[in-house]
Structure formats: structure tokens, C-alpha cells
Amino acid sequence: MGAGAARVSTWAVPLALVALVLVNGLLGDGDGYPEPRWVTVAVLMAASAVLVARVARPTLAALVAAWLVTGYLLLLHRDLAVQPAFEPFLVMLVAFFALGLHAPRAALPLGLAGVAVPLVVVELASLSVGRSAGETLPTLLFWGVAFVVGRLLHGLRHEASTARERAAAAEREAAAAAAAERTRIARELHDVVAHSLSVVVLHAGVERRLLDDPASSTARTLDTIERTGRSALEELRRLLGLLHESGEGGSLEPLPTLGGIEALVAPLRTAGHEVTLSVVGEPGDLVGGLALSSYRIVQEALTNVVKHAPGAPVQVRLERRADALEVAVTNGAPTRPPAAVPGAVAGAGHGLVGMRERVRLYGGRLDSGPLPDGGFRVHAVLPLAGSPTSVEPSRS
DSSP states (O other): OOHHHHHHHHHHHHHHHHHHHHIIIIISOOTTOOSSHHHHHHHHHHHHHGGGGTTTSHHHHHHHHHHHHHHIIIIIIOOTTSOOOHHHHHHHHHHHHHHHHHOOTTTHHHHHHHHHHHHHHHHHHHHHTTOOHHHHHHHHHHHHHHHHHHHHHHHHHHHHHHHHHHHHHHHHHHHHHHHHHHHHHHHHHHHHHHHHHHHHHHHHHHHHHHOSOTTSHHHHHHHHHHHHHHHHHHHHHHHHHHHHHHSOOOOOSOOOOGGGHHHHHHHHHHTTOOEEEEEESOGGGOOSHHHHHHHHHHHHHHHHHHHHSTTOOEEEEEEEOSSEEEEEEEEOOOSSOOOOOTTOOOOOSOHHHHHHHHHHHTTOEEEEEEOTTSOEEEEEEEESSOOSOOOOOOOO
């Protein structure tokens, strides 16, 4: 229900009850409206009108309505053996439903007691003076059912609201993790690209100085390459400075390569995992961002094994094909409860989010998910001929 519809509903129900009291009390045959009739009409109109506050102040609205109806029954209607007007029953039906639907848990016991006790006492007292149980007990039953239905809807609303909040929090957390991982990737790529550009600038400068004719087209071309490369390096350094201002500082440690995979799996073996490492082709001679991203994918996958599947056997497979590098990390079911493993491999803490961002950067494909035996598999394919580009998100 939209906000506008909710406001209309808040006012419509009390106004309908007020109109019903006016019509029956002033234009009806007078049953249930003893003299002076205008006093009875005013009391029941007030009991109806106070329900406008049933959403914002459900306990207070129900209490005021209940005591006005009780006053009507005891002070105006007086003869408890005679059937009262129907409007007070409707007023309390709405009040009990609103109390169940909107009242907070802390205020519910005291509020329910203050609303129900006087009305129940009056209804039971009517039995003692000759009013039939067929008239009294259904009234109490309807009021009780209205309260229970309202409370059930309150629980469903609360669960739905909690689910929406959790989903929103998960989306914010995933977005923050993705942003942090992109920043980390950008820093690492800066180091990779800066090194490559430095080599290009260095060779262009040396070759230009060795030429006999500094005015030749080759010299001018080399001069252009050198100046463009230096400009690109300056822009990269400026970009890295911005990244450092918005996040963690860069690490002074050298960036890892696929040649370090063996050292990466060693801590898992020390921690009791049976690790099988399979390398097909020559992936170790890959350099640059693609090799770094592949290393990070293995690192994050092994971190997840330590966290979620301690003691499980692990298979790590690297295969360099003609067109792509394939990375697969598969683990079996855990053999002991999750626990911190001192010295175990540590990733960035972004798990599948980080892997997905790295694979997406190179236009690759990532598949991950549980296995029938209780294990988990991460499988990434990174095109060798691809370069960092914007692509649609890969499957996960």
C-alpha cells in the first residue's frame, strides 16, 4: 500500500464510523441510543474519531476508544440485559485489530490489559443480569480474532521489513567490496603498466640517442614514443596518488606471479589440507596483469577453503591453452569445524566478488558453486589475447 492510500485508509475508517453513528443515532429508531441521545452520539463519535490515531498511537487510541465505549455501556446504556448499539462493537473491532497490527511489543501487554479488561468485565456482567451468551460471547470472540489477525499481520510485516533491510545491507556490502577490489586491482595494474611503460621509454630514449641523424624520421618517432610514454607515466602516478588518498596505501612488496603458486599452496599443506597442484602448459612465463589476476583468483579461492572447508582436500589446476588460461580450484567437503588457521594463505577478504571483478576485467568467464559431495569449485577462463576492457558481468 502506497503512502497516499495509507493516509486515505487512516481517515476513511474513523469517518465511516462517525457517519454511521450520526445516521443511526440521530435519524434511526433510537435503539441503543438512550436519552439524552445527543450525549450518546457525541460519546460514540469521539470513540470513532480517536481511531484516526490508531497507526501512530495504537495503544493510546485503543485505550481511549475502549474506555469511551465502557462509559457508554455503564453510564448511558445502563441496562446491560438489553442489546446495545451496533456501532460500539465496530469501533472496538477496529481498535483491537489496530492494536495487534501496530502496537510495539513492549507496550502490548499493558495496553491489551487496559483495553480488554473493562470490556470483558462489562460483557460478563451482562450475562449475570440476563443477557444471553449467544449475544455476549460472539462479541468477545470477534474482538479476540481481530486482535490475533492484526498481530499475525504485524509479524509478517516485520519479517518482510527485516528481509528488505538485509537485502539492502547485502547489496551495499557487495558494492563496497567490489569498489575496494577495483581499487586494489587498479593499484596492481598501475605497477604492471608502469613497469612496462618505463621499459618502453627507456629503450626509446637509448635508441634515439644512438642514432647518427637526430633529425631523421626514426629519431622523431622515437622522440614521440619517449615523450608520450613519460606523459603516460605521469598520468599513472597521478592516478595512483588519488587511489592512495581514497583507500589504503600501496604495498612495497613485489607483485606475485604464477611462478609463486607452489609457495601459495604450501601453508595449506602445513595446515593439514591434501593439496594437488596440476600445471599444464607453461603458464609460469606469463607476466603482467593477466598473470597477477590469475594468481589472485587462486589466492582468494584457497582463502575461502581455509575459512569454509578446513581440512578438505584441494585440487588446483592451471592450464595454458592456445587462446586462454584456465584456472580451477576444487575442494571437497570440510573434515573439521571452521577455525582460524595460523599461517594459512590470506586473500583480500572479498572472495568471489574479487574474482568476478578480475575475470570481468579481461573479458573472461567465472563459474563457481557447490558440488554434490559437499565441496566447492571455482573455475575461471581468461583469454590470453584479451586486454583489460569493459565487458558484461560474468556468470557466477
